[in-house]
Amino acid sequence: MLPEKIYSPSDYIPIIIQSSIVLGFVITAMLLTHLLGPKRKTKQKLLNFECGIEGMGNARSPFSVKYFLIAILFVLFDVEVIFMYPWAVNFRELNILGFVEMLIFSFVLLSGFVYIILKRAFVWEK
């Protein structure tokens, strides 16, 4: 158990001091470099990277919808795991009945998964 202690707002003063120092340092450093540093704007200088390779295209180019679809499917099956936590915590009390019910739940979930596989949703190149 954690020691019981009532925190008052004044206990957070160190955090405020620390964050103000951190923020202050960042802001002053950036301002100083901006003001003091020399500025030469040539075409070469304004390129994204000066590593010898020509920049091409736009960073926000659209990419395959397939990617989104697989991401969505991941989210769906990922979130369903949430129902396993309460079951796992009460595993002993729920006994065999809870186990069977969880099997049914997994079976329903799996039937959806098998459907997706058979529908070839994970095949990248059709």
Place this chain on the structure above:
Amino acid sequence: MLTLITIAATGIIILYTTFFKSRKLLVPIAITGALTALAFNISDWNTNQLLFNNMMKIDNYSVAFNSVMILSLILILLLSHQYFKGVDKNVSEIYSLLFFSFTGACLLTSFNNFTMLFIGIETMSIPLYVLAGSKKFSIRSNEASFKYFIMGSFATAIFLLGVALVYGVTGSFNMSEVSEYISATAKISSLMKLGILFIVISIGFKIAAAPFHFWAPDVYEGSPTLVTTYMATVVKVAGIAALLRLLTGCFIGAAAEWQHILEAFIILSFVIGNFGAIQQQSVKRMLAYSSISHTGFMLLAIIAINQFSASSLLYYSLSYSLATIAAFAVLILVKNYKNSDASYESFNGLAKHNPFLAFVMLTAMLSMTGIPITAGFFAKYYVFLASVKSGYSWLVICAIIAALVGVAYYFRIIINMYYKESNSEKIIKDNYFVISLIIATAITLAVGILPQFIIGLI
């Protein structure tokens, strides 16, 4: 419980038929599943069971409403065979989504806990967002689907806030515990009032009651007509049954709080539904607006909150569902045959070459208006009776005026069908379609002549 399992399992089975190229089996499997569910459902009559740690309560109320909804589902499935004839990709998914959505609708009639209510609403809505957009390459269908999603998810968020507030006050999600809490406290806290307001508003969104109806015409118009039929019947009946169950089982002690909200809902539904419907040139959009006005009539049964509420609401739901399915079915045929935008003119002279279709449409329209010997008359009569008993005579007078205004747009179709000339031909329809139309019309007339069978049930 077996009803629910059957419906959900049928959905999964249908999902897998897509891999077996068994297109012909689709409708028979779906209807078998629905009929089995109906049988299980009726076998629960008079059993009164509490399931899943009091999460669900199967009583006569839920069995009766489930039966009405399963009947609507079967009729819609019968229509679907011809409707999806030209479509060759991803049809079984549409059927299985219908069944998944129906699982949620069944939960909504038999919940006993806010968790179940929430899961029911969501299970019903999420497949519907997809179904609304199931005409993948139609711009209107896409737009409908997104509008429906935006409004639906917003309503869900408001609903959850309401539940959070009620939970904060009472500390329970169980309906009877919340109800006991309300009756035990002398003064209802403002947090509780806000919670009730939010919950009622969000269900108002789902059933398209008037100040929160604005998504309905667009979504009803843009969605594929069969999905619109499902939305206008099953979804609306499930939502309204859930509202009555919630208000009687849980918030009955705070009746004074929500009755004012419902009064506003009813009056606005009548005004907006009727005047919206009069203006329309498209029959599909007119039916959407008229369904808003019907919501007003159904809410009239809820606001009365006496022993007649449940039975009159059941009767109204049945008559409304049957009439709506029949009207949309004829609309599907006329629309596909004429390849038109479903304007009133496409109904011109329907009676000459298609007397059967014209007769079906005639009974549907008469039933929606509330003319005797169709079910619609007694539906309105019992709803009025229930609310007069609770002292809402002024609302009933408004309702009668609304019903009279309804004549204007329902009779326009009848006049077009019977008294206008056009060079239409016989419209081809398959056997499933005819069976569905016959069942809908026959029950409309039978129940209209012998209303006591339904009204005495619950």
Place this chain on the structure above:
Amino acid sequence: MTEGIPLNYFLILSTLMFFIGIYGFLTRRNLITILMSVELILNSVNINFVAFNNYLYPDRLQGHFFTLFIIAVAAAEAAVAIAIIINIYRNFKSINVEDANEMKY
């Protein structure tokens, strides 16, 4: 863990999140941002449930479990929404809500 922080703070946080969500929902024109706003609203409600449960009814866990259901349902909703948005983009070539104005009145 949360000793010393009054319940009000959590409620204020969740109310702020709720209204930021509603503000975003009403003012944004990008469909993805609207979706994000809805998720923000749902999460603010989650905070509400957990805070109420922890402070007012610590002996029961119903509020916590309700949030689990909300999270699962929100994920399903988001998945469906993204599928719809991708389809809209294919048809409209835009995900701006104002371009989806095929049906009015």
